[in-house]
Amino acid sequence: MSDTPVEDKKAKYQRVAYYPGCALEGTGHAYNRSTKAVGKALGLELDEVKNWNCCGAMEVKNIDPKIQTYLSSRVMSIAANEMHADVVMAPCNGCYHNLKKAEHDLAHDAGSREVVDRISQKAGHATYQAGQLETIHALDWIKQGVGEEELKKRVKNSLKGLKVANYYGCMYTRPRHIFPEKDRGPGSESTSQPHFMDDLLEAAGAENVDFALKTACCGGAHTLSDSDTSTKLVLNILRAAEAAGADVIATECPTCHSGLEMHQVRAETVLGQKTTVKMMYFTQLLGVALGLAPRKVGLHENVSDGIELLKSKGLE
Amino acid sequence: MPIHEQSLIRPENLKTHDKLVIDGIDVSGHWSTFIESRVVTDYNERLQEEIAALPGGEHIHRCWQCGSCTNSCTVNAVNPDFNPRYWIYLIRLGMESELLRDKDIIWQCVSCNKCTYACPRDVFPEGVMKATAHWLELKGHTPKSKSMHFDEEFSEQVVATGKIEEGRIIRGFFARTAQPLMQPWLIEMARRLARHLPIKLGMLMGLAALIRPRTRRWGKARRALEEYVDEQQTKQRAALGLGDLVEMAKAELNGAGKRG
Ligand code: SF4
Ligand code: SF4
Ligand code: SF4
Numbered sequence: 001m002s003d004t005p006v007e008d009k010k011a012k013y014q015r016v017a018y019y020p021g022c023a024l025e026g027t028g029h030a031y032n033r034s035t036k037a038v039g040k041a042l043g044l045e046l047d048e049v050k051n052w053n054c055c056g057a058m059e060v061k062n063i064d065p066k067i068q069t070y071l072s073s074r075v076m077s078i079a080a081n082e083m084h085a086d087v088v089m090a091p092c093n094g095c096y097h098n099l100k101k102a103e104h105d106l107a108h109d110a111g112s113r114e115v116v117d118r119i120s121q122k123a124g125h126a127t128y129q130a131g132q133l134e135t136i137h138a139l140d141w142i143k144q145g146v147g148e149e150e151l152k153k154r155v156k157n158s159l160k161g162l163k164v165a166n167y168y169g170c171m172y173t174r175p176r177h178i179f180p181e182k183d184r185g186p187g188s189e190s191t192s193q194p195h196f197m198d199d200l201l202e203a204a205g206a207e208n209v210d211f212a213l214k215t216a217c218c219g220g221a222h223t224l225s226d227s228d229t230s231t232k233l234v235l236n237i238l239r240a241a242e243a244a245g246a247d248v249i250a251t252e253c254p255t256c257h258s259g260l261e262m263h264q265v266r267a268e269t270v271l272g273q274k275t276t277v278k279m280m281y282f283t284q285l286l287g288v289a290l291g292l293a294p295r296k297v298g299l300h301e302n303v304s305d306g307i308e309l310l311k312s313k314g315l316e
Numbered sequence: 317m318p319i320h321e322q323s324l325i326r327p328e329n330l331k332t333h334d335k336l337v338i339d340g341i342d343v344s345g346h347w348s349t350f351i352e353s354r355v356v357t358d359y360n361e362r363l364q365e366e367i368a369a370l371p372g373g374e375h376i377h378r379c380w381q382c383g384s385c386t387n388s389c390t391v392n393a394v395n396p397d398f399n400p401r402y403w404i405y406l407i408r409l410g411m412e413s414e415l416l417r418d419k420d421i422i423w424q425c426v427s428c429n430k431c432t433y434a435c436p437r438d439v440f441p442e443g444v445m446k447a448t449a450h451w452l453e454l455k456g457h458t459p460k461s462k463s464m465h466f467d468e469e470f471s472e473q474v475v476a477t478g479k480i481e482e483g484r485i486i487r488g489f490f491a492r493t494a495q496p497l498m499q500p501w502l503i504e505m506a507r508r509l510a511r512h513l514p515i516k517l518g519m520l521m522g523l524a525a526l527i528r529p530r531t532r533r534w535g536k537a538r539r540a541l542e543e544y545v546d547e548q549q550t551k552q553r554a555a556l557g558l559g560d561l562v563e564m565a566k567a568e569l570n571g572a573g574k575r576g
Contacts, residue, residue, distance in 0.1 A: 022479055022480045022481070022482070022529075023482070025529065026481065026482040026483070027482055051531055051532050051533070052531065053474070053478035053479060053531040053534070053537075054474045054478065054479050054480050056471075056474060057470065057480075058427060059466065059467040059470035059471060060467070060470065060471045060474060061371075061446075062446055062450075062463075062464070062467040063467055063468065063471045063545070064371055064544075064545065064548055065371050065372065065443075066371075066544075067471070067475075067541060067544065067545070070541070071474065074537070115544065118540070118544075119537070119540040119541060119544060122536060122537075122539070122540035122543075123536045123537035123540050124533075124536050170427075170428045170429060170430075171429075173433075174428070174429035174430065174432065174433045175429045175432040175433055175440075175442075176433055191433070216390070217390045217426055217428035217430070219390070219426045220426070221425075221426045221427045221428075221463075222424065222426055222462075222463055222466075224462075224466060224486065224489060225461070225462035225463040225465070225466045225489075225493075226424055226426075226462065226463065229391065229394060229395075229424060229426070230426075232394055233390065233394070233426075261505075262501075262505055265501055265504050265505045265508065266501040268504075269500055269501040269504050270500075270501055303505055303508045304508075305508070
């Protein structure tokens with residue numbers, strides 16, 4: 001699966017099952033919108049998973065990890081058995097991570113298989129079997145389904161002069177064992193120094209800054225239950241991005257994105273610590289580069305207002 | 317990077333006499349520092365087993381105390397008392413009372429899995445932190461943490477309808493933890509958000525709060541999940557010795573039945 005040659009991936013990712021997840025229907029609305037718009041502009045197709053359910057996010061596993069495995073497996077079962085898809089794409093790190101974790105646990109842990117099978121039978125649908133589907137992130141979809149060369153050809157508004165810190169968060173690379181296709185040399189993603197987002201934005205003309213906190217944690221798990229810790233962690237990330245000279249922090253997860261935006265406001269109102277770096281989904285940036293109007297990619301829905309910044313760089 | 321050590325000598329057990337003369341020699345101040353010995357009598361020999369019986373704690377026995385978890389830990393960087401390696405050490409030795417000294421911060425683990433990434437022994441320290449926090453609550457050592465309230469609010473909504481709606485979660489969480497919803501920074505967020513938002517989207521979001529998103533034909537899955545949760549809770553309580561009372565009461569009733 002992970003050894004599929006590049007050309008086959010292009011064909012395989014052309015049309016994929018799409019699992020937006022709950023966050024993309026709420027605070028991550030702009031990510032949903034920009035992902036769809038960019039996919040369309042690049043000639044990629046999405047089939048939304050029918051009647052999907054929540055994957056359990058970061059919370060359900062703390063009640064019981066196997067329930068989370070079941071929730072993710074139901075989504076995968078629909079994509080594989082009812083829609084006959086080979087690939088499911090999730091733009092949210094949390095969803096992507098949970099589907100990958102379910103895949104791993106179902107392949108390696110008999111206890112998880114037993115519980116998932118029992119609940120699936122009672123719920124009246126086919127049990128998802130490990131290996132039926134390949135789960136990918138929106139970054140894989142565009143990087144491997146289109147690629148930098150093709151993307152470069154389609155750029156209408158180069159992001160030239162825009163300094164970007166690429167922020168991947170926790171769940172895209174950790175824990176390593178659920179991502180067997182990563183760290184496999186040239187062409188694959190790295191868990192210690194992820195670069196897929198950097199590669200795509202560079203192809204779109206952006207200037208990526210050297211950013212040490214790419215995979216630092218924003219404290220998203222306790223964003224409301226331990227807000228002070230989250231605010232401190234976010235402030236570190238924002239400050240590091242600013243120190244590296246970034247105008248924008250590019251994000252690829254609705255939870256990361258809204259965590260950064262929310263605690264930027266909280267740091268300012270509660271601690272009096274103001275930062276000015278703007279948060280934008282990488283799909284919003286790609287959309288702008290592809291010549292889509294800022295509204296088309298939901299830039300007006302962001303809490304941190306980057307529209308003026310883009311105007312000042314001649315990007316609107 | 318240093319290994320973050322945790323001294324086993326408590327600061328309050330370091331005794332120094334300002335004025336002390338022994339056999340005519342003045343040993344005041346540092347000269348007379350000694351460590352008050354303490355005796356641990358309340359080992360819980362089953363502590364490791366109890367943690368291992370809870371989800372996430374299964375692999376605690378593999379730990380060889382290298383300290384990589386604490387060294388890489390996100391929360392340790394903000395609070396040096398947050399020390400997964402040390403807690404695992406205490407649990408493995410059964411030093412329950414020592415562990416309880418940190419009972420109010422263990423739940424703060426942010427699940428970033430930096431420890432899991434760094435651990436050479438596949439202990440999954442993140443899971444051990446969750447299991448330990450869970451254990452503290454089940455044993456009644458700590459009240460339910462805010463984080464647990466949040467997880468429960470969230471999970472109950474997912475089990476009930478198959479989906480969640482963020483606004484409803486936030487309202488439910490603030491209500492459970494008796495906090496006012498109108499935090500000044502939340503109001504500021506809403507203000508900034510409303511700046512460019514078309515009325516239509518605002519309405520949609522408002523509607524989402526009224527119309528609960530749900531997965532269709534979810535009823536059977538809901539019942540299966542509820543049954544599973546009940547079953548697991550009974551198992552966990554039994555593993556922690558908390559099921560005993562129920563069992564004793566049952567035996568007593570049976571006995572009484574037979575005798576009568
Ligand atoms: S960085 Fe924060 S929101 Fe993103 S995955 Fe990690 S904890 Fe979650
Ligand atoms: S998962 Fe928890 S214990 Fe592990 S590094 Fe992150 S905060 Fe620390
Ligand atoms: S990294 Fe793993 S083996 Fe090392 S101290 Fe932590 S839990 Fe133990």
